[in-house]
Amino acid sequence: MDALLHNETTKGIIPSSNILLYGVPGCGKSHMVANKYESKVKEEYTIRVVFHPDYTYSDFVGQIMPVLEKVENKDGIEEEKLQYKFIPGPFTRILQLAETYKDQQCLLIIEELNRGNAPAIFGEIFQLLDRNDDGKSKYSIYNRDISMALYDEPNKPIELPPNLTIVATMNTSDQNVFTMDTAFQRRWQMEHIPNRFTGESLDEKTINHVTKHLPNSEISWGAFAQTVNKKMQTANLGFGGTEDKSLGVYFATDNDLDDAERFAEKVLKYLWDDAFKLGRKELFNDCSQGLSAVIEAYEDAKGDPLKAVLVPEVYNEMQKKMAEMAAEQAQTAEEKTSEEEAAESAAEDNPAQKPAGEE
Known part of the structure; x- marks a missing residue:
């Protein structure tokens, strides 16, 4: 990555907290994630993951897996041998980014949080979701694999850093694949995404x-x-x-x-x-x-x-709704026109003074 990019501090550009957007399917949760959070963080500091029923703690955090690596034998000759190494998952990788680039805001996006067994997927990481006002975890945990991946030290405690934001989405609770208890949910800043078909707030x-x-x-x-x-x-x-x-x-x-x-x-x-x-x-x-x-x-x-x-x-109800929506749209257009005319009238009554020296 460009060295200049690392000098552009983005820490704090979005809140360093755990944010959970919820609403009915198709109400615009992912659109909100993209516009309000993802668009403000550089792509290389963003990791996205989707939970599903088969997704596990090992998928999320990482796991020991066999890999082929070149190692020297007793004669000093390199040869490929099967080694067992910890392969970081999305959670560990976002911590690595946040630890390496402390001046950059990092973002972990979890789509469909309630489509997987979220408490089981988080495991002991659940403890880290309690944060101080600066975004840093109130409590730390010990995890040898994550500590080695982050610090190359086996016993250093793990905590969420103040430059990491976690944003998750989920559908409303009636049709969950997995339910989430209150203890888990309270560690998130809940934000309901309304299912709006009308109103001035629509783009x-x-x-x-x-x-x-x-x-x-x-x-x-x-x-x-x-x-x-x-x-x-x-x-x-x-x-x-x-x-x-x-x-x-x-x-x-x-x-x-x-x-x-x-x-x-x-x-x-x-x-x-x-x-x-x-x-x-x-x-x-x-x-x-x-x-x-x-x-x-x-x-x-x-x-x-x-x-x-x-x-x-x-x-017939749909036809009535069409008429209501047309009337509402006409009223909104009329109000907007009135506001614009009032603004123009005010500008005419109070013309801007010419800068000194101009005639």
């Missing part, structure tokens, strides 16, 4: 995505998703919480919304197989022939395909 990309019409339909993605999510909350679907099954604003991509087959196979199939599995008649107007018939009816519809497969009441 232009999200606004365009939300207002995009579904394939061959007069209904927009925003009106569809909000109506379906509301239906989940009011219908008796046989389970307690519905938030984790809600459609996130980016549950469907722009490409999904451009293609009827992709939309049906991704969104309609999900609603049939999962979200409305115990209450399909609340959403679909004909459940007698199964999912394949619903998808075929959607793809082969002559008019609006949603009208062909959804309960009329639900489709």
